[in-house]
Amino acid sequence: QVQLVESGGGLVQAGGSRQLSCAASGRTFSNYNVGWFRQAPGKEREFVAGIGWVGNNRRYADSVKDRFTISRDNAKNTVYLQMNSLKPEDTAVYYCAADGPFKSLKSIRNEYDYWGQGTQVTVSS
Secondary structure, X not given: XXXXXXXXXXXXXXXXXXXXXXXXXXXXXXXXXXXXXXXXXXXXXXXXXXXXXXXXXXXXXXXXXXXXXEEEEHHHOEEXXXXXXXXXXXXXXXXXXXXXXXXXXXXXXXXXXXXXXXXEEEEEO
């Protein structure tokens, strides 16, 4: 019973930065893993980054490692994705997803139970 709403997408020039937010309803959010996925036209939805429900367990796709940072603020029921050094290849609809409760952190989209509507990120060259 988690509802997710993404925000923060938009148009950004290559090399720029953008921060996405994933706001969740309910207090069970704190016990859920939260992942960011993205889907570009003609491509499958792919894992970008994830953060565990406890501790500081984080996971990143190789394509975004060292450029993107995922964090969460359970008091605000929000997960963030800070995106730096953006490339045109990062252009996609970015989705927030939740997996849980009390699950191990996964990077497979089918393992996530709840999804937001997505927010478009377009990186121009």
